[in-house]
Amino acid sequence: MEGIRAFTVMMKDTEVIRVDFDALQYEVLSEKYLPYPIKGRIHKIPALSAAGTTYDMTQAILAARKNEEAVVSWLAGRVLLLSRANAKWIYNLFRFEQVSTAEQHVKIALVCRAVSVLDPYWLKFDDDGDISWSSVDVRQNPLNEIVAQVALHGKSLTLQGSPVTPELTTNGAYAKAWRRHSDASLWLYKLGANGNTESRIEVMCSNLLDKMNVEHVHYEAGQDEDQYVCMCPCMTTESKAILTGMEFISYCNVNGMDPDTRMFEIDKESIYKMWIVDFLISNRDRHGQNWGFFYDTETMEILGCHPLFDHNNAFDIDFMRNMDAPYQFGEMTIRQAAMKAMGEVDFHFTAPITREDFITDRQYQSFRKRAECLGLKM
DSSP states (O other), X not given: OTTOOOEEEEETTEEEEEEETTTTEEEESOSTTSOGXXXXXXXXXXXXXXXXXXXXXXXXXXXXXXXXXXXXXXXXXXXXXXXXXXXXHHHHHTTOOOOOOHHHHHHHHHHTTTOOSSSSEEEEETTOTTOOHHHHOTTTSOOOHHHHHHHHHOOOOOOOSOOOOGGGGOOSSSOEEEEEOTTSOEEEEEOOSSTTHHHHHHHHHHHHHTTBTOOBOOOEEEEETTEEEEEEEOOOOSSEEEEEXXXXXXXXXHTTOOHHHHHHHHHHHHHHHHHHHHHHTTOOXXXXXXXXXXXXXXXXXXXXXXXXXXXXXXXXXXXXXXXXXXXXXXXXXXXXHHHHHHTTSOOOBSSOOOGGGSSSHHHHHHHHHHHHHTTOOO
């Protein structure tokens, strides 16, 4: 990792792990606060003496390489991908080389200190002096409007102000940006790829979920520079961080746990309700980045599933036609998963659902048919 500076991974103001790629140093300072994606992946590097054997040297090098791989993959996973809408414009703004390599992603993470709205981890460098979490926390500090404009609208602008921004660590496929409202709350604005179709579907699904006994993120329709956007409040807090489903599965596998067993031990009700929702709204886009868990940033305890979100690809035409499309959970079809879930939890509508709740008649008829299949009365 040539050119990468040494740094300390911080959890708020707690030092977690000291990293120096060149010196092969990976000193865990707080086992408790290690990020979940690298828990169980940091190996102690054997001390070498003058009488050390070739075998000892080889083992030390292997341990160092495994540690580097763990830290690099964690940092790289925090950085937006070039496949995200307007990502190339963001890369241009920071004069980043437009390549999707782990090394490039680490360089980007270093520029923005790997600050994310998902959790309170960040990077502290040797020459930072007395800098603290309050200095870099995007919840407490002004957002960079230039970066937000580029992220949402793909503008060609010149960077001004601090490069610490959540835009560099917000993934997904669609154009989006974080905005601060007048009450100081943080909101995510998202544009659709085909006019405003996806954004309208996101708001429609949110309104439908308002009529179900399911925890979910509430989306509202809005305008940004005369363009229709869907917007939602940030669901993490200073004490509640997110462990994505993909990170959770990796953590379980590395640490000898079965992910399926563990996720039901933590919050089977929310998992089952997610299966039912995905069937009802013909959601083809449930993946490891849009489901997961909250964890307590003080105790590191996994608390339960975070609210459902990201349904702008629901009511997919092919999925509406195929009630038995493959589902990512349990090697079942999406209908089998929903029917199994109905026998495990109390799922019901809390208000009448009518044709007026849908954009198209096709969406309404598909939803009604699937509700009848599950014995649900609209």
